[in-house]
Amino acid sequence: MDKVATAPARVCRVALDTPLRRTFDYLIAADTPAPVVGGRVAVPFGRRQLVGVVMALADQSDVELAKLKTVSRAIDLEPTFDAPLLRLLQWASDYYHHPVGEVIAAALPKLAREGQTLEAQTEYWLTTAAGVAAQAEQAPRRAPKQRALLEQLARAGDVGLDAESLQERLPGWREAARALLARGWIQSEARNTPRARGDTNQYTATQSAAPAVTDQHPELTVAQREVLASIEGAGESGYRAWLLHGVTGSGKTEVYLQLAERQLQRGRRVLVLVPEIGRTPQLVGRFARRFPNVPLAVMHSGLTDTERLAAWRAARSGHARLVIGTRSAVFAPIPALGLLIVDEEHDSSFKQQEGGFRYSARDLALVRAHMLDVPVVLGSATPSLESLHNAASGRLTRVSLPDRAAAASPPTLRLVDLRQERVHAGLSTTAVSAISQHLAADGQVLVYINRRGYAPTLACTACGWIAPCQSCDARMTVYRQAGRLRCHHCGADRDLPRQCPQCGYAVKTVGQGTERVEESLAEAFPGVGIARLDRDVVRRNDELEAVVARMSAGKARILVGTQMVAKGHDFPSLTLVVVLNADQGLFSTDFRAAERLAQTIVQVAGRAGRASRPGEVLIQTEYPEHPLLTGLLSGGYDAFATAALDERRSAAWPPFSRLAALRTSATHAEAAIDFLEEARRAAEPRARAAGVRLLGPAPAAMAKRADRHHAQLLLESVDRGALHRLLDEWLPVIEALPSARRVRWSLDVDPLELF
Numbered sequence: 001m002d003k004v005a006t007a008p009a010r011v012c013r014v015a016l017d018t019p020l021r022r023t024f025d026y027l028i029a030a031d032t033p034a035p036v037v038g039g040r041v042a043v044p045f046g047r048r049q050l051v052g053v054v055m056a057l058a059d060q061s062d063v064e065l066a067k068l069k070t071v072s073r074a075i076d077l078e079p080t081f082d083a084p085l086l087r088l089l090q091w092a093s094d095y096y097h098h099p100v101g102e103v104i105a106a107a108l109p110k111l112a113r114e115g116q117t118l119e120a121q122t123e124y125w126l127t128t129a130a131g132v133a134a135q136a137e138q139a140p141r142r143a144p145k146q147r148a149l150l151e152q153l154a155r156a157g158d159v160g161l162d163a164e165s166l167q168e169r170l171p172g173w174r175e176a177a178r179a180l181l182a183r184g185w186i187q188s189e190a191r192n193t194p195r196a197r198g199d200t201n202q203y204t205a206t207q208s209a210a211p212a213v214t215d216q217h218p219e220l221t222v223a224q225r226e227v228l229a230s231i232e233g234a235g236e237s238g239y240r241a242w243l244l245h246g247v248t249g250s251g252k253t254e255v256y257l258q259l260a261e262r263q264l265q266r267g268r269r270v271l272v273l274v275p276e277i278g279r280t281p282q283l284v285g286r287f288a289r290r291f292p293n294v295p296l297a298v299m300h301s302g303l304t305d306t307e308r309l310a311a312w313r314a315a316r317s318g319h320a321r322l323v324i325g326t327r328s329a330v331f332a333p334i335p336a337l338g339l340l341i342v343d344e345e346h347d348s349s350f351k352q353q354e355g356g357f358r359y360s361a362r363d364l365a366l367v368r369a370h371m372l373d374v375p376v377v378l379g380s381a382t383p384s385l386e387s388l389h390n391a392a393s394g395r396l397t398r399v400s401l402p403d404r405a406a407a408a409s410p411p412t413l414r415l416v417d418l419r420q421e422r423v424h425a426g427l428s429t430t431a432v433s434a435i436s437q438h439l440a441a442d443g444q445v446l447v448y449i450n451r452r453g454y455a456p457t458l459a460c461t462a463c464g465w466i467a468p469c470q471s472c473d474a475r476m477t478v479y480r481q482a483g484r485l486r487c488h489h490c491g492a493d494r495d496l497p498r499q500c501p502q503c504g505y506a507v508k509t510v511g512q513g514t515e516r517v518e519e520s521l522a523e524a525f526p527g528v529g530i531a532r533l534d535r536d537v538v539r540r541n542d543e544l545e546a547v548v549a550r551m552s553a554g555k556a557r558i559l560v561g562t563q564m565v566a567k568g569h570d571f572p573s574l575t576l577v578v579v580l581n582a583d584q585g586l587f588s589t590d591f592r593a594a595e596r597l598a599q600t601i602v603q604v605a606g607r608a609g610r611a612s613r614p615g616e617v618l619i620q621t622e623y624p625e626h627p628l629l630t631g632l633l634s635g636g637y638d639a640f641a642t643a644a645l646d647e648r649r650s651a652a653w654p655p656f657s658r659l660a661a662l663r664t665s666a667t668h669a670e671a672a673i674d675f676l677e678e679a680r681r682a683a684e685p686r687a688r689a690a691g692v693r694l695l696g697p698a699p700a701a702m703a704k705r706a707d708r709h710h711a712q713l714l715l716e717s718v719d720r721g722a723l724h725r726l727l728d729e730w731l732p733v734i735e736a737l738p739s740a741r742r743v744r745w746s747l748d749v750d751p752l753e754l755f
């Protein structure tokens with residue numbers, strides 16, 4: 001018996017990036033480095049080589065051993081995913097009913113999926129033989145910096161010196177290195193960085209285990225002290241999930257910093273998840289300033305593949321002690337992780353809404369914290385109704401920062417009745433005069449509109465023609481400066497016609513987007529610097545920073561933008577916020593539209609009066625009596641949330657029930673619906689027995705997108721367990737349906753947006 005147990009495993013179960021809901025068994029050759037659980041292996045799959053991750057080692061397989069293929073190569077000698085992380089991935093695969101191989105592929109950076117090493121690399125420099133000879137002759141004589149570098153490296157011999165030590169010994173050494181490299185006297189190489197594991201950080205001698213804290217802590221407010229006392233009073237470790245509800249500017253970030261500091265002092269690492277666009281640069285800046293010698297890894301969608309791999313290596317080796325990242329960073333391997341923070345937890349970018357594996361990073365952060373038995377903090381000025389509900393039921397512990405931290409007072413909100421006003425290019429007279437007053441008083445102004453481009457519609461003045469997208473059930477957006485018509489749904493892009501293609505009469509734009517608002521503000525306020533912030537302007541975070549810098553320096557005094565401006569930018573002289581049109585969220589078919597509208601208004605309004613000057617917020621609407629707006633104005637977000645939760649309860653929508661959406665698309669509308677009809681029939685008997693409601697199938701609100709027809713079937717139940725058991729039984733059945741082959745389909749568990 002003993003012999004069998006200690007013999008090396010003969011088989012490994014590998015998760016591969018295929019749509020099949022299973023792992024694949026491979027034999028382990030005796031004479032090669034052994035694969036480890038959680039490590040990557042290269043294996044033959046059909047006629048290809050694939051990189052997969054070992055989920056388990058075994059002695060036997062359900063397949064005859066003689067028929068198994070053999071692992072080609074063990075890529076990792078240490079696990080890429082440690083046991084708790086592997087468990088999280090398996091959990092995610094089960095919960096989202098998605099093949100584990102694809103889940104793991106989504107978690108890995110592209111280059112790691114392609115088999116590149118994950119060992120953190122350190123850049124070393126050493127002399128060549130020619131360099132040693134040159135150094136012996138005191139060369140190069142006229143370049144003392146180069147000579148000094150060559151001397152240092154010659155003395156270090158074959159070991160060489162790493163870039164960090166060189167920086168310490170010879171600041172500005174890189175220029176000299178380039179010159180010596182060109183002469184062939186020195187060379188560089190990448191070596192695996194020794195790994196820091198567990199509680200101590202042995203990475204290099206230059207790093208102390210205790211973080212140095214440089215910038216001044218502000219004197220904490222009473223509320224901040226109470227919040228910290230609650231969270232820390234619950235113990236430094238052990239699972240506990242907190243909902244930190246703090247109005248904008250209440251000092252949530254300061255709370256994160258102090259909590260992180262405590263963990264860093266214990267030798268633990270901290271993961272901070274942030275929304276896709278927005279605060280990342282500022283938050284990274286705040287952490288970097290507070291902990292100047294704590295290595296930090298940043299992971300967001302703007303990184304190149306190489307940068308992403310480097311960030312992952314830094315995290316996995318334990319070198320990075322702070323990891324700040326967007327959605328997929330929830331899967332980052334981080335040894336001795338002691339605290340998770342999800343900033344702006346209500347933000348919809350935490351939910352992956354495309355592709356096959358549609359996970360919620362916020363929800364997985366809770367699961368990960370639970371598995372690691374460490375605390376997790378969800379922070380927001382406008383918590384999601386899910387989180388508020390979880391706080392009410394005790395799954396989250398709510399702590400609050402009800403007031404702004406600095407001297408700032410809350411802004412005053414006012415509705416502007418668009419039916420009673422003269423409106424030009426979306427701006428009411430009231431708004432225009434408020435803008436001039438605030439500019440005259442040296443304030444800055446933020447104008448929010450949830451539409452980019454010049455105008456959402458191009459129409460004929462005579463025959464009623466409206467520029468449609470050929471591939472979508474949508475109108476083309478006008479881009480006047482660029483002279484283009486573009487579709488926001490499929491990316492179609494064509495010339496802006498001057499005449500109606502149908503009757504030849506003149507065309508005109510209808511409505512407005514950011515570009516048009518910017519133009520009319522420039523006319524109304526000549527000489528005033530105006531900046532624009534939307535996805536057309538900002539393709540990368542550094543462009544976002546450039547706009548933010550123009551505002552901060554006062555070069556721009558009016559900022560026009562979409563959703564993006566709502567994200568935590570802190571402009572102390574910003575005193576007026578104008579919400580151009582609140583009405584689209586009021587009458588949507590999506591049950592979450594009201595929640596999103598309320599969050600946006602509160603977030604945008606939070607930009608006003610961040611410092612000592614009082615802020616003013618104008619919300620333009622044609623429905624000033626709408627209860628959502630009046631409620632928000634009189635009772636704030638809390639009152640709104642209470643009312644909205646009541647509504648959800650009586651309609652049995654989430655969080656009072658659970659949803660899953662089966663989404664399909666096909667080149668023919670019938671194929672999409674036919675598949676869902678069949679899927680529905682396959683679910684019906686089980687659904688009835690399990691108390692799961694089936695809603696649909698129905699075409700999506702925008703049925704045609706990018707030449708494909710979209711439809712969905714909703715499954716709803718108050719019993720999460722019943723819903724998931726049904727999904728478990730049902731998915732293999734619908735996968736086998738012949739009609740499944742004519743469509744693309746995906747399952748979305750806990751969908752955020754219903755189309």
Ligand code: ADP
Nearest residue numbers: 218219220221248249250251252253254405406
């Ligand atoms: P939030 O993350 O809730 O929006 P921040 O942490 O960014 O809030 O704080 C808002 C502003 O108030 C920042 O300029 C911050 O430096 C300042 N601040 C935070 N805490 C305090 C405090 N205790 N005393 C004074 N200023 C503070």
Ligand code: ZN
Nearest residue numbers: 460463500503
């Ligand atoms: Zn026409």
Ligand code: ZN
Nearest residue numbers: 469472487490
């Ligand atoms: Zn289109």
